Amino acid sequence: MRSLLCAIMLFPPFALTAFAIDGDRQMDEYQINAFRNVKAEGSNGNYLVRGEARPLEGTFYFSVEDGHVEYIKEKQVFMKDKDLNWEPIQIQIQIPKETLPDNGTLLINLYERNREGRIMNSYPIILQRFK
Template identity: 45%
Template sequence: MKKTTVLVTMLLVLAIFPTLQVHGKNIISEVHGEPQHQFFRNVKVKGQGGEYVVKGEARPVTGSFYYVVEDGHRIFVKETKVVSKKAYPAWTKFKVNIKIPKRLLPDNGTVTMFFYEKAKQSDDMIHVVPIVLEEFY
């Protein structure tokens, strides 16, 4: 429950502030009107109905990053670690396949994937980026 609360809080913070700063540096900036994250970029989602392919580029400071998939009420994919081929400042491509059984998908809601790193000292979530996989109405 604590992780879900943290994820929802981070989503709200990201929605409210167009730029965020970590150690005095913007981690989200605008490029051609689109938000660009300094640790994850070019993230694209393909798929629907519980089957998704998520591709993008990452440059995690720690050499690895994590993701979780949820809808604000339920976690569909528990925290999963991805070891990057390269570390900051180099970008490396990634591809993640997500499969959620159709019976678990919400009737009304948004399935969201959160990419993030963990702070070395505290294990706190940092550099959080929400990615909408699918909206259900």
């Protein structure tokens, strides 16, 4: 996942389609078509992520990491509506407090996979910053 973020920073055409935003901010619909109005709330290992999704294949994935440690390995989410209509999503994240980083930024990465298994439409959201 780190290499994906590095590639985004090195190749500006991708910068508009994948970057981390604070959980209380929103991204415009035209930037990433698979996810919109995604917000995160919570702290100290308990987070709630809400928004809307319309993944191309009716499924999307998420993982939680800080750039060094993966706290939640890839999980798949199946949508009810496969007709590309916006559907509400809600993801509850629980990470034991003692395993959280002392310093860094905890992210949830929402994304799709194409038929070849490659990540597309990456949508990282900051869950919490630790100092």
